Amino acid sequence: MSFQKTILDNGIVVITEYMPSVRSISLGLWFNVGSCDELPNQRGLAHFMEHMMFKGTPTRTPFDISMHFDRLGAEFNAFTSKEYTCYYARFVDDKLESALEVLADMVINSSFSTEAISTEREVVLEEIARSEDTPDDYVFELFNQSMITDHALGLPVLGDKRLVSSYEHVDCVSFHDQHYGSGNLCIAAAGNIDHDALVKLTQAYFSSMNTLEKEQRNQDRVAYQSGCFSVTRDIEQAHIIYGVPGLALGDDRRFASGVLTSILGGSMSARLFQEVREKRGLAYSIYAMQGIYQRAGQWCVYAGTRPDNVKEVIRLIDKELTSLADGSLDQDELQRNVDLICGQAVLGYETTSSHMMRLGKRGILGSQHLSIDETIERFKQVTVEEVVSIAETLFSNKPTIAVVSPLEEKELQALISE
Structure with missing residues (x-):
């Protein structure tokens, strides 16, 4: 199997792999932003933003988004790492346009309402608490922070409670404007997928996305501590x-x-x-x-x-x-x-x-x-x-x-x- 790749005029990268023996498609919106890209006063914000993308747009409530994917018979979720954030879904091949349109709406038009932020802040604090209460997870955070002391790679993706408790609408909008732009996006899909069709749909549904060049990370040497x-x-x-x-x-x-x-x-x-x-x-x-x-x-x-x-x-x-x-x-x-x-x-x-x-x-x-x-x-x-x-x-x-x-x-x- 081979992949096809197209770079759109606004910098969005579309990569697909055709698998003719299946009826499903797995689709991911990959953003070039993770916890290592946060400023000192933004610890945990990349992950918090991942949560907020599911919390409604001007035309959809959080329940509308969840119900939409249920009606498609689809799986959908997201995750944040140290170097990227991914929003993904798996669905039957004839649901491609419907799934992509909602995913685009989520990552382009999220409202970041004060009410949603207030509620989701508590959810993330519970997630942090759960991680800290799971010693075979927490020991990896201790290891990372102890080994890499002067670089964001050593810090927890979830952030710390104090900063997460402080994030408001303006913080989310600012982070979104800085990182959620066309040059920072790679759309990957595998399954019974037509590459040219996905390119056309991407051009249609991501035309309003903020145009940015892909961010280049600082290549400073990482120091280790024993x-x-x-x-x-x-x-x-x-x-x-x-x-x-x-x-x-x-x-x-x-x-x-x-x-x-x-x-x-x-x-x-x-x-x-x-x-x-x-x-x-x-x-x-x-x-x-x-x-x-x-x-x-x-x-x-x-x-x-x-x-x-x-x-x-x-x-x-x-x-x-x-x-x-x-x-x-x-x-x-x-x-x-x-x-x-x-x-x-x-x-x-x-x-x-x-x-x-x-x-x-x-x-x-x-x-x-x-x-x-x-x-x-x-x-x-x-x-x-x-x-x-x-x-x-x-x-x-x-x-x-x-x-x-x-x-x-x-x-x-x-x-x-x-």
């Missing part, structure tokens, strides 16, 4: 993130890094799962992951364990990372993990939604478009030497360790340093 950071909570487990600086978007070593991540914590046969859970029973959940951004990256391991096991779990993580960096990898283990990655890639690429998400993310970030076959081929080309090399590079950095647990900070520091 050390151990903790928060004390009245909970049963200790939630641990052990991480190091990772690769940024577009780095050619990302395929080797992906294999590295799989080897250490990508499956039930992964080294950390076997050593920490299967052999010693020290954790229920342990896995490795990487976060890749335009200007920075993070590579980390998550583990949840009882407080008495924290020192041993951290020791085992460090041991396995060091072992791999020292070259303890053979061709059989490499091939097994490449096969796993390729198989999961194919399985995860069977829906219109997965195709659309892939198109949209790459389109809005300006990264290379590779087909699933091209991606698989790149993973198949990864060598033992490349995995060991990226392990040496990543794990030569001093780690950032974040822990949310019932232990007081002094207790935790004493336990780890014993």
